[in-house]
Amino acid sequence: GPAPAPGMAPAAPMHDYVFQVGAFRDEESVDNLRQRLEGRGLRTRMQREGKLYVVLVLLRGDAARAGEVMRIAEELRLGTPMIRSRKPVQP
DSSP states (O other): OOOOOTTSOOOOOOEEEEEEEEEESSHHHHHHHHHHHHHTTOEEEEEEETTEEEEEEEEEEOHHHHHHHHHHHHHTTOOSOEEEEEEEOOO
């Protein structure tokens, strides 16, 4: 569509989010979950924490995008993701 005219509502504030969407004892479960998440267009990372492998979703976006991560996690029956960090993106 056309660009909004000056004086219109500013873009929603952007943040860098890190969500934790799962924690597993075996790497196979991690790989399986990461494939499913990446198939939905999400960026993921694995992190070792003690005996567990934690699956993180990395997202740069606004609150609406963050809500999509929540929805995808619920569709995949992962429960509600935990927000590990949320930092404002400097324009």
